[in-house]
Amino acid sequence: MDSDEEDYLYACDSGNESSGDDVDVGLDFDSGDESERSGNKYSSSRDTNTNTEDYPYEVLSTEDITRHMIECIKEVNSVVNIPVTTTRILLNHFKWDKEKLMERFYDGDQDKLFLEAHVVSPFKTTNKPQKVAVKTSNGMEECNICFLSMPSALMTGIECGHRFCTDCWTEYLTTKIIDEGMGQTISCAAHNCPILVDDHTVMRLIVDPKVKLKYQHLITKSFVECNRLLRWCPYPDCNYAIKVQYPDPRPVMCKCRNVFCFNCGENWHDPVRCHLLRRWIKKCDDDSETSNWIAANTKECPKCKVTIEKDGGCNHMVCKNQSCKADFCWVCLGPWEPHGSSWYSCNRYDEDEAKQARDAQEKSRAALQRYLFYCNRYMNHMQSLKFEHKLYASVKEKMEEMQQHNMSWIEVQFLKKAVDILCECRQTLMFTYVFAYYLRKNNQSVIFEDNQKDVESATETLSEYLERDITQENLADIKQKVQDKYRYCDQRRRKLLEHVHEGYEKDWWEYSEP
Amino acid sequence: MSLLKEPPPGVTVDVDQAHTKLTEWVVHMEGASGTLYEGEKFQLQFKFSPKYPFDSPEVIFVGEHIPIHPHIYSNGHICLSILTEDWSPALSVQAICLSIISMLSSCKEKKRPPDNSYYVKTCSANPKKTKWWYHDDTV
Ligand SMILES: [Zn+2]
Ligand SMILES: [Zn+2]
Ligand SMILES: [Zn+2]
Ligand SMILES: [Zn+2]
Numbered sequence: 001m002d003s004d005e006e007d008y009l010y011a012c013d014s015g016n017e018s019s020g021d022d023v024d025v026g027l028d029f030d031s032g033d034e035s036e037r038s039g040n041k042y043s044s045s046r047d048t049n050t051n052t053e054d055y056p057y058e059v060l061s062t063e064d065i066t067r068h069m070i071e072c073i074k075e076v077n078s079v080v081n082i083p084v085t086t087t088r089i090l091l092n093h094f095k096w097d098k099e100k101l102m103e104r105f106y107d108g109d110q111d112k113l114f115l116e117a118h119v120v121s122p123f124k125t126t127n128k129p130q131k132v133a134v135k136t137s138n139g140m141e142e143c144n145i146c147f148l149s150m151p152s153a154l155m156t157g158i159e160c161g162h163r164f165c166t167d168c169w170t171e172y173l174t175t176k177i178i179d180e181g182m183g184q185t186i187s188c189a190a191h192n193c194p195i196l197v198d199d200h201t202v203m204r205l206i207v208d209p210k211v212k213l214k215y216q217h218l219i220t221k222s223f224v225e226c227n228r229l230l231r232w233c234p235y236p237d238c239n240y241a242i243k244v245q246y247p248d249p250r251p252v253m254c255k256c257r258n259v260f261c262f263n264c265g266e267n268w269h270d271p272v273r274c275h276l277l278r279r280w281i282k283k284c285d286d287d288s289e290t291s292n293w294i295a296a297n298t299k300e301c302p303k304c305k306v307t308i309e310k311d312g313g314c315n316h317m318v319c320k321n322q323s324c325k326a327d328f329c330w331v332c333l334g335p336w337e338p339h340g341s342s343w344y345s346c347n348r349y350d351e352d353e354a355k356q357a358r359d360a361q362e363k364s365r366a367a368l369q370r371y372l373f374y375c376n377r378y379m380n381h382m383q384s385l386k387f388e389h390k391l392y393a394s395v396k397e398k399m400e401e402m403q404q405h406n407m408s409w410i411e412v413q414f415l416k417k418a419v420d421i422l423c424e425c426r427q428t429l430m431f432t433y434v435f436a437y438y439l440r441k442n443n444q445s446v447i448f449e450d451n452q453k454d455v456e457s458a459t460e461t462l463s464e465y466l467e468r469d470i471t472q473e474n475l476a477d478i479k480q481k482v483q484d485k486y487r488y489c490d491q492r493r494r495k496l497l498e499h500v501h502e503g504y505e506k507d508w509w510e511y512s513e514p
Numbered sequence: 515m516s517l518l519k520e521p522p523p524g525v526t527v528d529v530d531q532a533h534t535k536l537t538e539w540v541v542h543m544e545g546a547s548g549t550l551y552e553g554e555k556f557q558l559q560f561k562f563s564p565k566y567p568f569d570s571p572e573v574i575f576v577g578e579h580i581p582i583h584p585h586i587y588s589n590g591h592i593c594l595s596i597l598t599e600d601w602s603p604a605l606s607v608q609a610i611c612l613s614i615i616s617m618l619s620s621c622k623e624k625k626r627p628p629d630n631s632y633y634v635k636t637c638s639a640n641p642k643k644t645k646w647w648y649h650d651d652t653v
Contacts, residue, residue, distance in 0.1 A: 162604075191605050
């Protein structure tokens with residue numbers, strides 16, 4: 001092995017025992033500085049109310065994950081002795097269940113197993129294309145892709161014997177990885193050759209770190225997805241994953257500073273539980289809500305249900321749907337006919353037929369109003385949180401300004417602290433509306449709503465303070481006010497969460513199914 | 515390049531055109547003798563992307579005469595797996611021509627693909643955008 005291969009993903013451990021065959025099982029990871037390489041440990045997150053000390057986790061980089069995956073592969077390989085890449089694909093096929101793989105490997109039809117997993121059996125030499133004879137003259141070979149003659153040292157072959165120049169291989173692999181998003185199984189570049197390019201070769205031929213990372217991400221993707229103790233950070237384009245000791249709905253913070261729920265991958269959502277949040281998100285995404293909104297703000301033709309907006313003063317409506325053209329009264333929604341010639345007034349408001357049509361619309365309107373009430377508040381906090389970075393920036397400016405007015409660095413830190421708490425409060429409040437939407441009214445839910453109201457108004461006041469102009473005259477005054485307010489917010493927010501958690505323990509909460 | 519020097523029997527490259535436009539070639543092809551297409555003349559158009567040969571060329575029949583074949587649509591699109599899924603950068607233009615000639619030669623009954631009219635109405639101009647559902651090779 002060349003020394004410049006040291007930094008490749010896999011380093012070939014020549015000291016490893018290998019099987020007598022041609023099969024390359026010697027891929028090993030240089031585990032010299034294992035402890036140094038393992039991901040940074042985080043034990044605190046922005047959400048200080050949850051005790052993260054008792055929920056240890058690690059943030060793993062793509063390389064850490066690859067290493068983790070290789071260990072898993074090695075464990076299996078110490079028993080089955082097949083090429084590493086084949087083991088990876090087989091494990092993937094069994095959703096990384098080692099026992100299941102072993103069982104099928106030893107008790108079932110092996111040929112069928114390899115066929116199912118779409119890999120070439122490493123035992124079946126007859127199945128392999130014949131090894132390709134290398135034509136050389138004066139140590140030069142011709143690459144069958146670019147047709148250039150190259151010194152043999154610049155040519156690379158894989159197990160099947162097909163050899164191409166290193167540049168062509170690299171280009172081929174890059175196209176597969178970047179353009180086709182292919183990582184699990186890349187076969188030989190030769191036409192009709194099913195032999196897979198092994199991970200070791202891929203990592204050796206790919207030089208661009210971006211392509212390398214993508215490849216590692218592709219081959220580890222399902223390894224992480226199938227592993228109960230691992231979860232990808234859901235932040236867009238973040239390649240880190242979190243590793244826990246046991247899965248639980250707990251907040252975890254990625255290296256990118258994204259805080260999310262380990263159990264469901266959503267933003268950390270205390271006090272609402274994962275399943276209700278999932279239901280809420282689905283509801284928000286659902287088109288039916290949009291159509292409900294239309295139903296509440298317009299009226300439907302009582303006959304064909306097409307949506308109608310009133311566009312004139314006359315109550316005599318004619319449905320614009322050409323195949324319907326129903327005549328009805330805008331006020332009572334009853335058929336127009338009995339109204340006769342009383343064009344501008346309706347005195348049939350209470351008649352059964354018309355009433356039924358109205359009741360149906362009223363009902364959907366009431367349900368909708370309720371949903372909109374919670375949704376608006378939820379969205380409002382979400383919206384405000386989106387401007388978080390702006391707020392931090394403006395507060396930083398203020399802090400600098402204050403330092404020019406005879407305040408020390410340490411004395412102005414209260415402002416940053418205030419924004420931290422403001423954001424925490426908004427995040428909690430946002431999810432209390434999801435919780436409240438599904439909550440059935442009882443004595444405890446009334447207390448909860450009082451707590452919520454309290455945090456909500458304190459949070460809005462704190463927000464106002466932070467947006468207000470700070471002048472030299474009112475500095476000391478403002479500082480006191482802000483500090484008092486954020487302490488109050490923080491304390492009330494904790495109180496609210498404690499109350500909900502207590503309710504979970506004591507089974508106070510009942511949910512409705514809207 | 516080797517196609518210009520040693521083309522398979524019945525295949526010629528429109529040299530003038532190939533020289534003016536390297537990204538687009540027209541290949542003239544003649545049905546092999548002893549087959550259903552004996553004496554028929556066809557034109558194949560090759561379009562090469564900047565990523566060729568790592569990206570497969572776009573190959574269609576063009577001109578007046580599109581062969582009537584169960585894997586060739588009346589708009590010239592060809593259902594042949596080496597042109598998409600099974601493409602390998604080691605395949606030459608020559609190899610593609612040979613594959614197409616052998617596809618024609620093994621044909622036992624001249625007819626259009628069963629979904630021809632639907633496909634021709636709905637497909638994209640670029641056959642590579644079609645998710646091909648490869649027809650049985652033995653036809
Ligand atoms: Zn080459
Ligand atoms: Zn090969
Ligand atoms: Zn992240
Ligand atoms: Zn969750």
